[in-house]
Amino acid sequence: GQSLEQPSEVTAVEGAIVQINCTYQTSGFYGLSWYQQHDGGAPTFLSYNALDGLEETGRFSSFLSRSDSYGYLLLQELQMKDSASYFCAVREDTGRRALTFGSGTRLQVQP
Amino acid sequence: DVKVTQSSRYLVKRTGEKVFLECVQDMDHENMFWYRQDPGLGLRLIYFSYDVKMKEKGDIPEGYSVSREKKERFSLILESASTNQTSMYLCASRQGEQYFGPGTRLTVT
Numbered sequence: 001g002q003s004l005e006q007p008s009e010v011t012a013v014e015g016a017i018v019q020i021n022c023t024y025q026t027s028g029f030y031g032l033s034w035y036q037q038h039d040g041g042a043p044t045f046l047s048y049n050a051l052d053g054l055e056e057t058g059r060f061s062s063f064l065s066r067s068d069s070y071g072y073l074l075l076q077e078l079q080m081k082d083s084a085s086y087f088c089a090v091r092e093d094t095g096r097r098a099l100t101f102g103s104g105t106r107l108q109v110q111p
Numbered sequence: 112d113v114k115v116t117q118s119s120r121y122l123v124k125r126t127g128e129k130v131f132l133e134c135v136q137d138m139d140h141e142n143m144f145w146y147r148q149d150p151g152l153g154l155r156l157i158y159f160s161y162d163v164k165m166k167e168k169g170d171i172p173e174g175y176s177v178s179r180e181k182k183e184r185f186s187l188i189l190e191s192a193s194t195n196q197t198s199m200y201l202c203a204s205r206q207g208e209q210y211f212g213p214g215t216r217l218t219v220t
Contacts, residue, residue, distance in 0.1 A: 043154070097205075098144050
C-alpha cells in the first residue's frame, strides 16, 4: 500500500520562510507533486519532482530525495494569501494511474 | 486553460436516494478521477477511468459506482445514499499535471 506523512498544521509570520515536509512509502515511485488548496476552493498544482534535487518556481521551491523517500515544499517571503492547505501527492510507476495524496498541511500565515 | 466542471457546487439528498454527480473536462484527457475529501483524511480515491467505458476501483469504492460513456464525461453514482457519504467530492482529469474541478459538497440527511 501507499502512505504519505506530512504535518497537520504549520504557523508562520508574513515575510518568513516555511518548510513543509512529506515522507512517503509506496510500492513504486515515479514522482512527487505538491498542491495548494484555499478554503472552499479546489486543489491547484504547484510543483512536481521526479528527480532528486530542488525545483524553484518563484517564491516556492520543492525538493526531493528518492533515497530517503522524502520531499519538502519551501515557501519564501510568506504572504497572507499563502494561508491554505498544502498536499503532497505521489505518482507511482505501477499500473495505478491516480495520484495518492497526503492528508494535508494547513498553513496559517500571521501578520 | 484546462477546465474541469462539476454539475453542482452544493447538493442535499435524503438517505436511500440515488445520486448522480457529473464531471466534464474539455482537454481530451484520457484519465479521470473521483476523490472524496474529509477533514483530516485528505483526498481519497474512489474510482478512476483511463478510457471510455474503462474504470478501476480506487481505495474506497464501496457504495459508489461510475460511468464513462464519453471521453469528456465521468459520472459518480451513489446507488443508495447514506449519511456517511456526506462529504466534498472532487473530480479531476490528468494527462500530465492533474486538474481538479471546483467540488460538490454533498449532504445526505
